[in-house]
Structures are given as structure tokens and as C-alpha cells.
Amino acid sequence: MTCRTSVRDVRASAASAVLGVTRPVLTGAVSAALVLGGLTYQAPALAQASGPIKIGFNTELTGPWTFFGNSCVAGLKMANDEINKAGGVLGRPLEFVTVDNQTSPTQAVAASRNLDVNDKVVALTGPTSSDTALAMYGYAEQQKIPYLVPVAAFPQLTKPGTRYTFRIEPDAAGWGYVIARFLEERKPGAKVALMYSDAALMHAIVAGFKYQAPRSKLTIVSDVMFPQGSSDATVQAAQVRAANPDYVIVMGAGAFDNVMQNQLLDLGIKPEQLLHPYGITTQVFGWGQRSAGMIYGSFFDHGLDNLPAEGRDFIKRFDAANGRPPSYVENYCYNTPYIFKQALELAGVVDREKLRDAFSRMKGREVTTGLPVSFDKNGARKEYIYFMQLLSVDGKRTYASKQIYYHEWDADAIPVYDLVK
Amino acid sequence: MSARRWAVALGLLALALPFVLEGNRFLAFVYSIVMIHLIWANGMNLLYGYVGLMPLMFAGVAGVAAYAMIYLTRSHEWSFWLAAPMASLGASLFGVLLGLPSLRLTGFYFTLCSLVIQTVITLAFVFFPTFTNGDTGINQIAPPQAPWGGALSGVWMDETLAIVAVLSVLLCGWIVSTRLGKRFMAIREDDVLAEVLGIDVVRDRIIAFFIVSMFASIGGCLFAVTIGFISPRSFDVLTSLNIWLFVAFGGRGTLIGPIIGTIVLAPIPYLLQELQGFKDVLSGVLIIVVTLLMPGGVWGELLRWRDRRRARRALAVGQT
Amino acid sequence: MSDATLLVVASTLSTGLILGAIFALVAAGVTIVYGCVWLPNASNGQFFLLAALAAWSLTGAGLGSAAAIIMVLLLGLVLSLGLEWLLVRRLYDVPNRNVACFVLTLGLTQIMAGIFSMTWGRWSDQYTLPPLVSGITMIGPFPMTNNRILVLLIALVVLAASFALLRYHRYGRALRAVFQNREAAALRGVDVRAVYRMSFLLGSSIIFLGGLLFALAYSFDLTVAWTMSVTAFAIMIVGGPGSVLGALVVGMVFGFTQAIVSIFASPTAATFSYLLAMLAMLLFKPTGLFLR
Missing domain, CATH: 3.40.50.2300 (Response regulator)
Known part of the structure; x- marks a missing residue:
């Protein structure tokens, strides 16, 4: 039934397209449009003049x-x-x-x-x-x-x-660059593994690190990227462990960060081998006491040496x-x-x-x-960054950390805008 | 007024509205969104309403066209007016390829299959970032060039969308009035019988997929330049399902139905911006209501009600 | 084999087994409902997630993991009964109900996803349950938590039980009879509607259990629902609708694919591989590999 009716409708409107337009219809449509226009027209948005x-x-x-x-x-x-x-x-x-x-x-x-x-x-x-x-x-x-x-x-x-x-x-490519310089100083010729989520920030950090790593004589022994929404890293953590790295750079989106970190610790990687390019208070609480000794990047931390x-x-x-x-x-x-x-x-x-x-x-x-x-x-x-070492975590109340490295660099020290598109 | 005059008046109104809404950026934006979805809804209606297949990979095809268009304009510096048709053509051929399962499967199995295809396409958008920039998406997509130089924007962009949308309605109307359209409906009603009657079901389904993918692709290219930003999530299964809902809600297999559905439903996500979860619930409820209570959609049920009343009246006249 | 190789092999084995068992369990739930009642439930992934989230909330409120799991299973039973009474039973007598049901449950999926993002989505972004048992067992150089071993055992036992139920128990025979010929079964005195209800309840409960076990073994977020839904359908199609054995075998294959491909290619390539397997199967042999 519906089918037959619709065919009729279809013919009518298709035909109307081919035939011309009658005058009353045209005037009707235009006047309707004008009325609607009068109702909806507003002066173009001006800058806010008063109020907050x-x-x-x-x-x-x-x-x-x-x-x-x-x-x-x-x-x-x-x-x-x-x-x-x-x-x-x-x-x-x-x-x-x-x-x-x-x-x-x-x-x-x-x-x-x-x-x-x-x-x-x-x-x-x-x-x-x-x-x-x-x-x-x-x-x-x-x-x-x-x-x-x-x-x-x-x-x-x-x-x-x-x-x-x-x-x-x-900028984050710079963080990656500084991480390489920092590890070069800590342990020349270090073997480094990378574990990260597929997100823009991580790509930038990794690009900066990969640019500087060969210049700093570091070897990348493992490079694992996880899609967003991953929930397990057992196999990959085992792979990283098997590659026997000196340092593992860990950066996961959201709480997946914790999943990776815990599975690495489970497999016998030491906290001192773990490096997070960035760390904030709530993240540190998530890492917990078992991660004490690990290193994280920061731009402001209550453990900094020279705070005004x-x-x-x-x-x-x-x-x-x-x-x-x-x-x-x-x-x-x-x-x-x-x-x-x-x-x-x-x-x-x-x-x-x-x-x-x-x-x-x-x-x-x-x-x-x-x-x-x-x-x-x-x-x-x-452009600047601090690296902190986590000393202890007191539940969800506070934590202790100490500044172990500081670096300032020129924005053009590395070809930032060519490294990441 | 007759149906024909109504159609002309509506078409003119659609073309006039961009100028009317020019002063209000928000309404103009909502209007342009409705126009794009109208193109999509017409395509979806051809396949779902007239050929009888529910293609959940519809948005995926639109996405392929949009990414291809952006690639051609960015890396090869093609003009939008050349890139969009070429990308649409390519994506439509791809759409035909994706439609091939329909030659063996119909009904639930085809829908399930299209769901998997859509999932694979979305994953591919995320995991091959060379062309798509992954989950980060592509921003600052340049608007098309205007024929008088500079960029096409503001009211003229909206007018372009309105013209394409009106054309898509006319095209849809023309197709279903041709012999091809009749064959589509025969296939929808009973593909085995259609085959027996001498209709080349395979060929006609392939033609249908090509046309429908063309609607999807052109809509996808216009969507990209209108919004200025796309990411894999712009073309995921929920987008397909939404377009399907516009058609099913308004009335599948009619010309008016999808228009009603689009005008009523397309603006909702933009009006309920901050209630994202609520929007999902609402569209879920609508899907269930449509499936259980009004399988013909708003317009379809209206037509059915009118026919029944006419039949009753005719019966009454006959009795007296 | 060196210790390093052994470590990777053991971790792959454990991941493949656990993932495979959970995949198989969820697919078994889906396949029982679809294969017996012909109702393709697209919202099974959301039920899976609901179970996991409910358990997360209960344990967060101070309940032990075991108590939380039992409560969630009971809750799931009540919920499935309610859903059956409210929605599903209306479809029993509808011929050609596949598409209608599929679309209906897609709508349900959206509703649940919206509710989850407005509630749990505000409370956290990733969820974990406290383990059922503590401690680790060394498998060669690889430390495996006892919790995961227990999860694996539970999954395998439930799978075996449902296989036996369908194959050897009176209910299972009635169920297969209804599937093969509804009218004939009704004539022989089988209460068709009761069998349908039982199958729906059984299938839903198994999916709930799958969600709980997944949450115990791994951390999860809201996106897991959609992945699991598509995976379960893929397994069901490849394994053959209605076949628990098919679900088990194909689920294991998918689990191991995920674990192995993610070593040699990337954790993401795995998803492609089994979706493509499903597409090929749909195209060339829609009835699946295994008979029920």
C-alpha cells in the first residue's frame, strides 16, 4: 500500500521539477521566507558589553x-x-x-x-x-x-x-629530546624500551626521543604502541622484559598507564628503571608506594628545590x-x-x-x-623541564619527591615542527 | 495546493532559508547540518526504503570519500570542485565492493555483515593515520574555493548545501519514478520472485549500491568542509544508525518521510550539546518506538491512516 | 629455550587462554540465545559491561569480590526475567524477527551506552575489581596471578557445563528439538515458550558471568562493550549459530590470534584479523564451521 502511494507522490514532485513554477507558489514561498527571516534575524554578535x-x-x-x-x-x-x-x-x-x-x-x-x-x-x-x-x-x-x-x-x-x-x-617533542639527554648522562649507551598509548601527546614525545636517541648513543630495544581502549599489557610487558632494557619509558592514556606500570613491576622491572615523561599528583597516587624510586617529568612539583x-x-x-x-x-x-x-x-x-x-x-x-x-x-x-624521583607515597594524601635534573632548551634545538605533523 | 505546488514551494523555501538565517550563526549552522543529513537520508532511503537493505556501513563510505577528498586537496593541491567528485567516484566504487555481500546475504545477515564492515572501516581510519591522522582527526579543513575567488563561506556555503540537498531530493524522486526504481521496489518485496520475473537482481543491486554510495560520498565531502574537522568518530556506526533512524522515523520508502525525519531529528545533537548521554538515550528510545509501534514511520503511518479512512468512507458511500 | 623466550611464550599462552576462554563464554551466551530462539541480541556487549560495572560499584561499596559476583549474577537473572517479560516475549511469535530484534537491541545498546556515560562515565575512566584470590604462581620465568588462573578455571568449567547441558540433558534435547522444528516439538508436548525463556535466561546469565570474569582478569573501560559485542557475533558466525563447541574452539582461536598477532605485528592488527575472518565466513559459508 505504502509502496503504491509513494510512487504517485514521487511522480508528482518529479514532474513539478520539470514543469515551470507558478506565480502564486513563488510569491507564497518568498513571503514565507521573509516572515521567517524577520522572526529569526538578530544583529550580528557584538563583543560582550556588560556583565561578567x-x-x-x-x-x-x-x-x-x-x-x-x-x-x-x-x-x-x-x-x-x-x-x-x-x-x-x-x-x-x-x-x-x-x-x-x-x-x-x-x-x-x-x-x-x-x-x-x-x-x-x-x-x-x-x-x-x-x-x-x-x-x-x-x-x-x-x-x-x-x-x-x-x-x-x-x-x-x-x-x-x-x-x-x-x-x-x-612542547612535548622537547620532553622526548630531554629524556634522551638525561638518560645519556645517567647511563651512557643505555638500552631503552618504549610503551605508550596511541595519542597525539605520546607521538610527539616519542618523535622527540627517537630524534635524539641515536645522537645520544642510546639503543631502543623495544617499541610498543597500544590502541586507545586497551586493557591488558601482559604479553607486551613480557616482551619488554625479555629485551632486558636499562630504562622503560611508560606513558599510557588514563588509567591504562597504571596497568602497564604494574605489569612491568610484576615481571621484575625495578621502579628505578621506569621513567614517565610527566607526572601529576593524582597520577602519583595511582602509581602508589610500590613505584617509589621511579622518575617522572614535571614543570611544577612541591618537591622542587628552589620554589619562591x-x-x-x-x-x-x-x-x-x-x-x-x-x-x-x-x-x-x-x-x-x-x-x-x-x-x-x-x-x-x-x-x-x-x-x-x-x-x-x-x-x-x-x-x-x-x-x-x-x-x-x-x-x-x-622551554624547560624538571625530572623528579618519587621517594614515597602516603596513600591519597601526599607524596615525597626530589628534583634530580633540570634542563632548559631553545625551541629550535630540535626541528620540532618537522618531527611531528 | 496540489502536491506539485507544495514540492516547488518547499524547494524554494529551502533555497531561500540560507539568506534568511544569515544573521544568526547558530541557526545557520544547524540549517547547514540539516541539509547535509538530508543528502545522506535520501541515499539511505533509496537503499533501505526502496531496495530493502539496511546498510550500516553507510557512514564508512562517506568517511572514505571525505578522507580521500582531503588527501587530494592537501597533498596534490586539487581544487575541492575536482577533488570532491573524484573522491566520491572512488568511494562509490568502493561502496559497490562493500555491497557485494548483499548478493548472497539479505535481512539480518546483511545488516550484521554491514555492521562488521563499518567496524573494520572505523578501525582502519584509526590505525592508518597516514591519511586520517588517527583519533586526533584532521582540523582546519579549508572551505571550497568560490567561483569569484577566495573561499566559499558563510551564506554562499549554506546556499551550496541547500542546492545540493534539493537536487538530491529531486534525483531520488526521479530515480524511483523510472523503471529502475520500480525494479528496486520489486526486489524489495521479493527478490526471488523478481528474479523469476526476469529482473537482473545482481546488476540492479550493484547499481543501487553505486548510487547510494554516491549520495553518501558527496554528503561526506560536504560535511568535512562545512564542519572543518573530521575524525574517525565522525563516521562511525552510530552515524549510520542515526541516518537510518531519520529515514525509519520519517517513513521509509516515501519521499517526504526522510525529509521530515531529518528536519526533526538532525538538529537534536547540536541542541543537546551538553547532554551527550541523554541524546544517546533519546535516539535509542526512538529506535525502539519506531520498530515496535510505527514500522511505517511518521509519514508512512499518516498515509496508511488516510488510506484506511478513505476506504472506510468509500465503503460507507457504497452502503448508502 | 632461553629464559627471555620462555617468558614471552608463557605470557602469550596465558593471555591467549584467558582471553579465549572469556571470548568463548560470551559467544556461548550469544549463540544459545540466537541459535535457539533466533533472537540476535546486539546489546549483549552492554549486558557484559553492566555486569562488570555493577561488580565494580559493589566492591567499591565495601563488598568482597566473591559476594559482589554472586549478587551481580542474581541481579542479572532478575533483569533478564524482566526484559524477557517486557520485551523479548513479544517477539516469539513474530515470523522473520531477526532484523526487528537486531534493530531493537541496537536501540537498547544506545540507551544503555548513554546511561553508562552519564553515570559510571562520570565516576571513573577505567575500572578494576579486587582479585578473588591473592598470590602468584611461577610458570617457568613467568609469574601468573592466582586470580587469573581461577578466572580461567571458572570459565572452562562453565563452558563444559553448558556444553553438557545442551548435549545430554533433557532440556538441551528439548531445545534442539524446538530449534529444528518448532511445530513438531510443540506437537510432541514440548512447551516451546518455556524453552525460549530458559534459553534467554541461560544465555544472558552466561554473558553476565563473562563480564564479571573479564573484569576480574583485566581492567576495563566503557568501550569494551562494543568490541565484545562485535567479537561475540564474529565468533558465533564463524563457529556456527547454536554450537557451544564452535564457540569454544573459535573463541580460543580468536584469543590466541589476539595474543600472538600482537607480538609480531601490533596489538591492533589482531582485531582486524578476526573481523576479516568473520566477513569471509559470512560470505562463503554463512552457516558456520560447526554443527550444533
């Missing part, structure tokens, strides 16, 4: 990168409250419109579009994962929205030609509020509202183009460490 200054904060509240996203939110909230209590920026409160991107690039783009079009934010900030950050980067550059990246280290976020994106964290008084004070206040010491993610995200404050005050008005210009010429400071905050022509910042 809105900034879109797009981060990982669910999915594999949850623990990074939540750490970041904790730091950001603290600074935002302080700023608003002290009178806000340009006489207006600062508001971070927070959305969850589920650690999915697709969601991150969709959420950015919503923040841009519906909330009319003056700038974007957020992701702690490089995959989501890259997706947002594309959107921000295309739509000309200033975008401040607190914690995502993929080099291409500041590739030559970047105009609207500014990155606070040193402001830094010590931040650690104390953060610990009191959250029941755990902050690490580099909390530090960068705590600084983010202050960097916005400095840039907005430099720009003088709430305007996307003016804010972009302010970022590109600002000479600010991290309020916790006093490190300079200024961006080069591509939006990249100072």
Missing part, C-alpha cells in the same frame, strides 16, 4: 583524561575566585563557562562552536589532552578566537603561522582546600585566569582581536613561580 567577562573553558571531565581535566578545574577555580573577590578584571567579574568534551576531539569542536556562537565567549581555554586541544586549535584559528592552552603540549599547537593560539606548557615564597604559599593553600598537594597541571591552570587578567588589562577592552594582540606582546609572570610569561611569534613559551 565570559571565557570558554573546554576540558575533560569524563573519558580517559578525566584526572587531568579535574586537576585543572581545581586550580582554575581557586584563582578565578581570588580574582573575582579582589574586584575582577576591568571592573567586571571573570566567568569561565565550563563544558565537558569527554576526551573526544569531535565533542571538543562541537563544544567550542557552542561556546563561540551561543555563549559568545571572548576567548577559549582548556583541554589538557593534545588530541582535543588540536581539534579546538583548528576551530580557534579558523574562527579567529584567542585560545590559551594551559596544559597540552603537542608542538603543532604553535606551528609556524599560528595566530590565535598561545601555549603555556613546553609565592609558590610555597600556593602549595599550602591548595593543599588546605583540596587535601592534596598541587602539581604542574594545577599550577598552570591556577595561573591561567591570572594570565587572562594580565592580557585583558593590557588590551583594555573585551575584544577578541585586541585580546589576541595583548597575548602576543604581553610580558607577564607566573604568579606562583615568577617565571616569565611571554609568547613568541607562533604562540610558544619558554
Whole structure:
């Protein structure tokens, strides 16, 4: 029945396409369109004139990168409250419109579009994962929205030609490069194994490491990449163990990091042989006491040697509020509202183009460490990294660590933008 | 108004709306999304509504075309207007290849098979990052070139989408009115009988897969340049299932049904951005409701209700 | 053999066996429902995941692993009964119900996935259960946890039991009779609807158990549902719908493929290999390798 009816409909409309258009129909359609237009037309979005200054904060509240996203939110909230209590920026409160991107690039783009079009934010900030950050980067550059990246280290976020994106964290290919230099110093001619998840950040670190490894006379004895969503590494851990490496560089997405680490320890790899390119407080709690002795990279840690008084004070206040010491993610995200404050005050008005210009010429400071905050022509910042050794972990309360290495390098020490596309 | 006038009015409205919505970026965006999904829904309707196969690898074919188009424009610096048709042609041939199982399998086995094919394609997108950049996705996809130079964007991009969408409806209408369309419906009703009646079922199914893949591919290329970002998740099985839902919800095997389904359902994910989980639940519930309660879809049930009423009235007239 | 080689071989064996046994178990659950009742349940992966997540929550609330597992199994039984009563029984008399049921359960899959991402997805990103038993056993140079050995044993015992049930028990014979000819079986006094209900309950419970065992042996996240769903269907198709023996053999082959291919190629190439096996099977011999 349906079939026959539809054939008739089909003929009618197909025929109408071939025949001309009658006048009443045309006028009807056009007037309908005009009426609809009158209903929906709005003046093009102007810059926000009053009320809070809105900034879109797009981060990982669910999915594999949850623990990074939540750490970041904790730091950001603290600074935002302080700023608003002290009178806000340009006489207006600062508001971070927070959305969850589920650690999915697709969601991150969709959420950015919503923040841009519906909330009319003056700038974007957020992701702690490089995959989501890259997706947002594309959107921000295309739509000309200033975008401040607190914690995502993929080099291409500041590739030559970047105009609207500014990155606070040193680039990840550089971390890989420094790891090779560090291991060369620790044990010349060391044999190194790599175990990592298939994610943008890991690819960048591995690329930097593989570039420097032969120059530092290191041998890569095993190189295992896991797809996202892996749940077991028994066979691969055995493979790595069988290759008898001096060091294993471990970096997994989300809690898979722990799975790999525990299975390596189960098979008799010593904590001192394990190196994580990055480590934050919640991650350290996950590693636990059995990992004491391992090495991890950081940019801010309460175990650092020469922290200024402001830094010590931040650690104390953060610990009191959250029941755990902050690490580099909390530090960068705590600084983010202050960097916005400095840039907005430099720009003088709430305007996307003016804010972009302010970022590109600002000479600010991290309020916790006093490190300079200024961006080069591509939006990249100072490159540095600390390596820490984990001494002990006290449940989920605190941990002890000591600084064992520090390195600063020039962004062009390695051909960063050619290494990772 | 007659059906023909309605159709012309609707078509004109579709072409006029981009200019109307120009001032509101959000509505204009939702509109462009609806237009792209309309192209897809028409393709899905041809296969699901008229040939009677449920192809869950539909989105995969769209993805292949989109990635191929991006590869040609980026690595070989082809113009979008050359790359998109070539990529679509290639992807459609690939689609025919993927449709070959339908020569042996129908019904559940074909659907299951297409599900596996879709899963394999999605995995391939993730694991061969040379062309796809893996899970990270490809961003900053350049908009097509405008004939007057520069990039096609804003209202003219939306207008292009509207034109292609209207054309896809017309094309779909034309195909089902031809002899080929009738053969499709005969195959849908009973492929064995169709074979007996002298219809070359194998050839016609291959033709169907080519046409449908063309719809999928062109939609995929336009999707990539409109959104400006694609990742394997843009073309996974849920995308296929959603497009299927537009068709089934509106009414399979009718021209109007998929249009209704797309207009009602396509904007939902963009309106419920922050309630991602809720959106999944909603579309799941809709799938169940459609399957159990209205197998003909909204438009199909409406037509059936009208026919029944007419029959009753005719009966009443006959009795008096 | 050197110690290093032995280590890799032993770890491959253990992974292949455990993965294979769990694959086989889930596929057996799917194959019993599909092969006997002709209901292809696309949401079996979500049931698998639901069991694992529920156990995670219960152990998180302070329950021991063993108690949690028993509670989840009971919960699964109640849930399957409810589902059977609410939805599934409506399809028993529908001829040609395959596609309808498949689509229906795809809808159910989406609903469950949405609920999971709104609830458990907010609480964590990866989940592990505390082990049933502690300690390790050395297999040559390879330390294997006793927990995983126990998981393997449970999986094998349940598989053997369901095989015996279908082959030798009265219920199994009734079930095969219904499958071969529903009308004839009804005439001989078999309560067809009761057999259908039993099969659905049995199949669902086995899938629940599979989820629990997987969670005990490995850590898992929300994406495991979809992978498991497709894998179970693949095993069922290759092994032959309705054949527990087929599920066991093909499940083991897939498990070992996963373990071995991931050594020589990459952990990802393995997934391709068995999906392609399933495609080839669908194309050339849709009835599967094994008879029921």
C-alpha cells in the first residue's frame, strides 16, 4: 500500500521539477521566507558589553583524561575566585563557562562552536589532552578566537603561522629530546624500551626521543604502541622484559598507564628503571608506594628545590582546600585566569582581536613561580623541564619527591615542527 | 495546493532559508547540518526504503570519500570542485565492493555483515593515520574555493548545501519514478520472485549500491568542509544508525518521510550539546518506538491512516 | 629455550587462554540465545559491561569480590526475567524477527551506552575489581596471578557445563528439538515458550558471568562493550549459530590470534584479523564451521 502511494507522490514532485513554477507558489514561498527571516534575524554578535567577562573553558571531565581535566578545574577555580573577590578584571567579574568534551576531539569542536556562537565567549581555554586541544586549535584559528592552552603540549599547537593560539606548557617533542639527554648522562649507551598509548601527546614525545636517541648513543630495544581502549599489557610487558632494557619509558592514556606500570613491576622491572615523561599528583597516587624510586617529568612539583615564597604559599593553600598537594597541571591552570587578567588589562577592552594582540606582546609572570610569561611569534613559551624521583607515597594524601635534573632548551634545538605533523 | 505546488514551494523555501538565517550563526549552522543529513537520508532511503537493505556501513563510505577528498586537496593541491567528485567516484566504487555481500546475504545477515564492515572501516581510519591522522582527526579543513575567488563561506556555503540537498531530493524522486526504481521496489518485496520475473537482481543491486554510495560520498565531502574537522568518530556506526533512524522515523520508502525525519531529528545533537548521554538515550528510545509501534514511520503511518479512512468512507458511500 | 623466550611464550599462552576462554563464554551466551530462539541480541556487549560495572560499584561499596559476583549474577537473572517479560516475549511469535530484534537491541545498546556515560562515565575512566584470590604462581620465568588462573578455571568449567547441558540433558534435547522444528516439538508436548525463556535466561546469565570474569582478569573501560559485542557475533558466525563447541574452539582461536598477532605485528592488527575472518565466513559459508 505504502509502496503504491509513494510512487504517485514521487511522480508528482518529479514532474513539478520539470514543469515551470507558478506565480502564486513563488510569491507564497518568498513571503514565507521573509516572515521567517524577520522572526529569526538578530544583529550580528557584538563583543560582550556588560556583565561578567565570559571565557570558554573546554576540558575533560569524563573519558580517559578525566584526572587531568579535574586537576585543572581545581586550580582554575581557586584563582578565578581570588580574582573575582579582589574586584575582577576591568571592573567586571571573570566567568569561565565550563563544558565537558569527554576526551573526544569531535565533542571538543562541537563544544567550542557552542561556546563561540551561543555563549559568545571572548576567548577559549582548556583541554589538557593534545588530541582535543588540536581539534579546538583548528576551530580557534579558523574562527579567529584567542585560545590559551594551559596544559597540552603537542608542538603543532604553535606551528609556524599560528595566530590565535598561545601555549603555556613546553612542547612535548622537547620532553622526548630531554629524556634522551638525561638518560645519556645517567647511563651512557643505555638500552631503552618504549610503551605508550596511541595519542597525539605520546607521538610527539616519542618523535622527540627517537630524534635524539641515536645522537645520544642510546639503543631502543623495544617499541610498543597500544590502541586507545586497551586493557591488558601482559604479553607486551613480557616482551619488554625479555629485551632486558636499562630504562622503560611508560606513558599510557588514563588509567591504562597504571596497568602497564604494574605489569612491568610484576615481571621484575625495578621502579628505578621506569621513567614517565610527566607526572601529576593524582597520577602519583595511582602509581602508589610500590613505584617509589621511579622518575617522572614535571614543570611544577612541591618537591622542587628552589620554589619562591609565592609558590610555597600556593602549595599550602591548595593543599588546605583540596587535601592534596598541587602539581604542574594545577599550577598552570591556577595561573591561567591570572594570565587572562594580565592580557585583558593590557588590551583594555573585551575584544577578541585586541585580546589576541595583548597575548602576543604581553610580558607577564607566573604568579606562583615568577617565571616569565611571554609568547613568541607562533604562540610558544619558554622551554624547560624538571625530572623528579618519587621517594614515597602516603596513600591519597601526599607524596615525597626530589628534583634530580633540570634542563632548559631553545625551541629550535630540535626541528620540532618537522618531527611531528 | 496540489502536491506539485507544495514540492516547488518547499524547494524554494529551502533555497531561500540560507539568506534568511544569515544573521544568526547558530541557526545557520544547524540549517547547514540539516541539509547535509538530508543528502545522506535520501541515499539511505533509496537503499533501505526502496531496495530493502539496511546498510550500516553507510557512514564508512562517506568517511572514505571525505578522507580521500582531503588527501587530494592537501597533498596534490586539487581544487575541492575536482577533488570532491573524484573522491566520491572512488568511494562509490568502493561502496559497490562493500555491497557485494548483499548478493548472497539479505535481512539480518546483511545488516550484521554491514555492521562488521563499518567496524573494520572505523578501525582502519584509526590505525592508518597516514591519511586520517588517527583519533586526533584532521582540523582546519579549508572551505571550497568560490567561483569569484577566495573561499566559499558563510551564506554562499549554506546556499551550496541547500542546492545540493534539493537536487538530491529531486534525483531520488526521479530515480524511483523510472523503471529502475520500480525494479528496486520489486526486489524489495521479493527478490526471488523478481528474479523469476526476469529482473537482473545482481546488476540492479550493484547499481543501487553505486548510487547510494554516491549520495553518501558527496554528503561526506560536504560535511568535512562545512564542519572543518573530521575524525574517525565522525563516521562511525552510530552515524549510520542515526541516518537510518531519520529515514525509519520519517517513513521509509516515501519521499517526504526522510525529509521530515531529518528536519526533526538532525538538529537534536547540536541542541543537546551538553547532554551527550541523554541524546544517546533519546535516539535509542526512538529506535525502539519506531520498530515496535510505527514500522511505517511518521509519514508512512499518516498515509496508511488516510488510506484506511478513505476506504472506510468509500465503503460507507457504497452502503448508502 | 632461553629464559627471555620462555617468558614471552608463557605470557602469550596465558593471555591467549584467558582471553579465549572469556571470548568463548560470551559467544556461548550469544549463540544459545540466537541459535535457539533466533533472537540476535546486539546489546549483549552492554549486558557484559553492566555486569562488570555493577561488580565494580559493589566492591567499591565495601563488598568482597566473591559476594559482589554472586549478587551481580542474581541481579542479572532478575533483569533478564524482566526484559524477557517486557520485551523479548513479544517477539516469539513474530515470523522473520531477526532484523526487528537486531534493530531493537541496537536501540537498547544506545540507551544503555548513554546511561553508562552519564553515570559510571562520570565516576571513573577505567575500572578494576579486587582479585578473588591473592598470590602468584611461577610458570617457568613467568609469574601468573592466582586470580587469573581461577578466572580461567571458572570459565572452562562453565563452558563444559553448558556444553553438557545442551548435549545430554533433557532440556538441551528439548531445545534442539524446538530449534529444528518448532511445530513438531510443540506437537510432541514440548512447551516451546518455556524453552525460549530458559534459553534467554541461560544465555544472558552466561554473558553476565563473562563480564564479571573479564573484569576480574583485566581492567576495563566503557568501550569494551562494543568490541565484545562485535567479537561475540564474529565468533558465533564463524563457529556456527547454536554450537557451544564452535564457540569454544573459535573463541580460543580468536584469543590466541589476539595474543600472538600482537607480538609480531601490533596489538591492533589482531582485531582486524578476526573481523576479516568473520566477513569471509559470512560470505562463503554463512552457516558456520560447526554443527550444533
